[in-house]
Amino acid sequence: MKDKQYLLIPGPTPVPPAVTAAMTRPVIGHRSEDFARLYESIEEKIKMVFQTKNDVFILTNSGTGGLEAAIANTVNPGDRVLALITGNFGERFANIARAYGANVEEINFGWGKDVDLRAVEEKLAERPDYKVVLATQNETSTGVLNDIAGIGALVAKTNAILLVDGVSGVGGVEIKTDEWRVDILITASQKAFMLPPGLAMLSVSEKAWSVIEQNKSPRFYFSLPAARNSFVKWNTAYTPNVTLFMGLEAALEMMLEEGLENVYARHLLLARATRAAARALNLSLLAEDRCASPTVTAVYAPAGVEADALRKVLKSEYGVIFAGGQGHLKGKIFRIAHMGFVGKMDVIIAVGALEMALAQLGCPVELGAGVCKAQEVFLKKAQA
Numbered sequence: 001m002k003d004k005q006y007l008l009i010p011g012p013t014p015v016p017p018a019v020t021a022a023m024t025r026p027v028i029g030h031r032s033e034d035f036a037r038l039y040e041s042i043e044e045k046i047k048m049v050f051q052t053k054n055d056v057f058i059l060t061n062s063g064t065g066g067l068e069a070a071i072a073n074t075v076n077p078g079d080r081v082l083a084l085i086t087g088n089f090g091e092r093f094a095n096i097a098r099a100y101g102a103n104v105e106e107i108n109f110g111w112g113k114d115v116d117l118r119a120v121e122e123k124l125a126e127r128p129d130y131k132v133v134l135a136t137q138n139e140t141s142t143g144v145l146n147d148i149a150g151i152g153a154l155v156a157k158t159n160a161i162l163l164v165d166g167v168s169g170v171g172g173v174e175i176k177t178d179e180w181r182v183d184i185l186i187t188a189s190q191k192a193f194m195l196p197p198g199l200a201m202l203s204v205s206e207k208a209w210s211v212i213e214q215n216k217s218p219r220f221y222f223s224l225p226a227a228r229n230s231f232v233k234w235n236t237a238y239t240p241n242v243t244l245f246m247g248l249e250a251a252l253e254m255m256l257e258e259g260l261e262n263v264y265a266r267h268l269l270l271a272r273a274t275r276a277a278a279r280a281l282n283l284s285l286l287a288e289d290r291c292a293s294p295t296v297t298a299v300y301a302p303a304g305v306e307a308d309a310l311r312k313v314l315k316s317e318y319g320v321i322f323a324g325g326q327g328h329l330k331g332k333i334f335r336i337a338h339m340g341f342v343g344k345m346d347v348i349i350a351v352g353a354l355e356m357a358l359a360q361l362g363c364p365v366e367l368g369a370g371v372c373k374a375q376e377v378f379l380k381k382a383q384a
């Protein structure tokens, strides 16, 4: 059926009607009083999501642009950078630092594993001269949630600043930017914020500003000092996507109306139900429960089934869209997002379609077993 789809990928995620409606308002001039009031209103709300007293800059670019802004403003050629890597996006962050000439040292924890704090502590003790530490809050490629509070406590004891990629976590998973000593937190619009792609949001601590002000790397569009100069007038350095700003205000209103605690609890419940359903279908999960992401679940395709062939059936027969694996996991896993504008019935649809697609591909699957388990989790009759 034309246009009937169930978009369950980890970004872009479905956009709620209230957000779409806000984005149909007439475009406004970005140097206007109306825009200033819009930015101010967003700022008041987004600080609650970030749990920060610092400024949160809204940049018109995707999440990777936000990561690049963080690096371009803090990393000079030859600077020592420690990258904590748990998957594809941790690798991307490290590669951006390399592109800016950093001397990057990686700790690679393996795809599907989380950051081991003991290894971080040892590494930081070995070398006191790291300038920047890079971490990923929620590794989208593997469905792993890292302990940012733990990492932040370790980095705060050093002179290094902590840059956190929160692109697929913030808004769906709690983050206490100031309390956890995150110096730059970056996120993007098209994930838990329920918007189309195109905005990155980024907070900067005082410790980070002292580094940014000394930094010599070329920066223009991504200049955070330029962003700050405009921000004091509730403006942006360059033309912002005013339409997405309108959507962001509406999305933040929705999140605050639901209550951030409830938003986070909802994501957790959907993750639990998804994981319980996968297990009931004898499917293996990439991440352990201990560090499982509340926003995206990575599942191994069963023996004899190519994950991308399974996804193809899901899309063509049922309009259900899962993400595939990245890097060496391509063809081996599929990823179900429960991120942003999603509820219990989205999980039921996802699991119901998954059961049918598996059966169509000749897998011995007990139809209804996964759906039943998800229902039990929702009805609190089963522990995930």
Ligand SMILES: Cc1ncc(COP(=O)(O)O)c(C=O)c1O
Pocket: 010, 011, 062, 063, 064, 065, 089, 136, 138, 139, 140, 141, 165, 166, 167, 168, 188, 197
């Ligand atoms: C954790 C993480 N970091 C960075 C990115 C890159 O963001 P974008 O695709 O908006 O550039 C993504 C996108 O999926 C992500 O999930």
